[in-house]
C-alpha cells in the first residue's frame with residue numbers, strides 16, 4: 001500500500017461522503033426526457049422516477065452529485081473487468097451470493113452482478129441493518145475493519161460490509177444485500193431509476 005493508493009482511496013471516500021450530504025436536496029445529472037415518455041399515474045403516486053446520465057462515470061467511482069430517489073441516496077458505480085472477475089471469484093465470505101432474497105432486486109438484476117449491465121452497479125445506498133449509508137472503499141487492500149478487504153462498502157454504524165455488487169458479508173448485522181431499485185436504460189448512458197421499463 002503506497003501513499004498514492006492511500007490518497008486515491010481517501011479521495012474516493014471523501015467523494016462518497018460529500019455527495020451523500022447533498023443527496024437530500026439534489027438529484028443526478030439532469031437530462032431531458034426522451035420522446036413521449038411518461039410515468040404511469042401509479043408510478044407517480046409511489047414517487048416520481050429520476051433520469052440520470054452516466055457517461056462520465058469512471059471505474060471505481062460513485063456518480064456525483066449522488067442521485068436521490070424517494071428521498072434515498074442511489075449508488076451508481078462503474079465496474080471494470082478486474083472488479084467483475086473479483087465479484088465472480090470471491091463469494092465464500094458472502095451471506096447471499098446468489099441473491100436468493102428475491103425482494104432485494106428486480107428479476108432482471110437477479111444475477112451474479114445484481115445489475116442489468118455487468119459494468120454498472122445501481123443500488124439504494126442505505127444499509128439493510130438500520131439504514132445508515134455505507135461508505136465506498138473501492139480498492140482491494142487491507143482495511144482496519146477487514147485485513148482481507150476485496151473492495152466494496154463499509155457501514156460505519158455497526159460494521160456491516162458489502163461487496164461491489166451490494167452483496168452482504170456473512171456474520172455482520174445487516175440481514176440482506178443492498179436493494180437494487182427498479183430501473184431501465186433509455187440509452188447506453190441514460191438511466192431511469194424508479195421504473196422497470198418505459199411502460200411501467
Ligand code: FES
Nearest residue numbers: 127129130155158
Ligand atoms: S446501520 Fe449499517 S451496520 Fe447498522
